[in-house]
Amino acid sequence: MWTDREAKEQIIQITNELFAHGLLTATGGNISARAADGETIWITPSQLYKGGLHEEDLVRIRRDGSVVEGSRAPSVEWQMHWGAYEARPDTTGAVHTHAPVATAFGITNQVFPPINTDAIFLRDTPLVPWYMPGSKELADAVHEALKQSRGCILQNHGLMTVDKTLRKAATRAMMIEETAKIVLYVKQFGGTVSYIPDEWVERLAPLADFI
Numbered sequence: 081m082w083t084d085r086e087a088k089e090q091i092i093q094i095t096n097e098l099f100a101h102g103l104l105t106a107t108g109g110n111i112s113a114r115a116a117d118g119e120t121i122w123i124t125p126s127q128l129y130k131g132g133l134h135e136e137d138l139v140r141i142r143r144d145g146s147v148v149e150g151s152r153a154p155s156v157e158w159q160m161h162w163g164a165y166e167a168r169p170d171t172t173g174a175v176h177t178h179a180p181v182a183t184a185f186g187i188t189n190q191v192f193p194p195i196n197t198d199a200i201f202l203r204d205t206p207l208v209p210w211y212m213p214g215s216k217e218l219a220d221a222v223h224e225a226l227k228q229s230r231g232c233i234l235q236n237h238g239l240m241t242v243d244k245t246l247r248k249a250a251t252r253a254m255m256i257e258e259t260a261k262i263v264l265y266v267k268q269f270g271g272t273v274s275y276i277p278d279e280w281v282e283r284l285a286p287l288a289d290f291i
């Protein structure tokens with residue numbers, strides 16, 4: 081269990097890291113963490129520039145989106161964050177990014193081929209079709225996808241991850257972007273592609289639960 085102060089500190093730290101890595105755009109993407117009471121969540125505010133958020137910009141909301149603490153409007157994707165937590169009740173952190181390579185990966189209907197261990201761990205990452213950002217339809221589709229995997233790619237939009245800790249959710253978001261980047265480089269080189277042998281894919285796949 082953690083305090084509200086720890087939740088807010090980690091949201092700011094991870095938002096800064098993801099922005100520095102280019103996974104969040106100036107106003108695109110949002111981060112949340114369960115609050116200390118277990119019944120509300122802390123979430124980044126709507127629209128505000130993601131490169132310079134402060135703890136006082138964060139908003140604590142109930143399941144219906146109503147604000148308990150904070151003076152700003154919550155992210156328009158607040159329903160998607162709640163949908164993620166409800167898909168996996170043991171989770172405490174969720175990350176939505178507009179990571180450019182993972183987004184292009186989804187738009188072009190790519191899959192992760194067995195080019196490295198991360199690609200094997202991510203191979204079941206579902207692809208959620210386009211729905212209007214901020215809509216209940218998107219939140220419902222993400223809710224279903226995250227029952228299958230702790231991360232999903234949103235076509236024509238970005239990606240969403242949820243995990244036991246906010247740190248783990250952020251790590252998965254970075255892994256999806258980095259692995260999509262390697263797939264892109266492989267396609268750009270265009271030579272003969274060497275895959276990890278099937279036998280090793282079978283042996284490595286069960287380890288996906290540990291990431």
Ligand SMILES: [Zn+2]
Binds near residue numbers: 109157177178237238
């Ligand atoms: Zn978005």
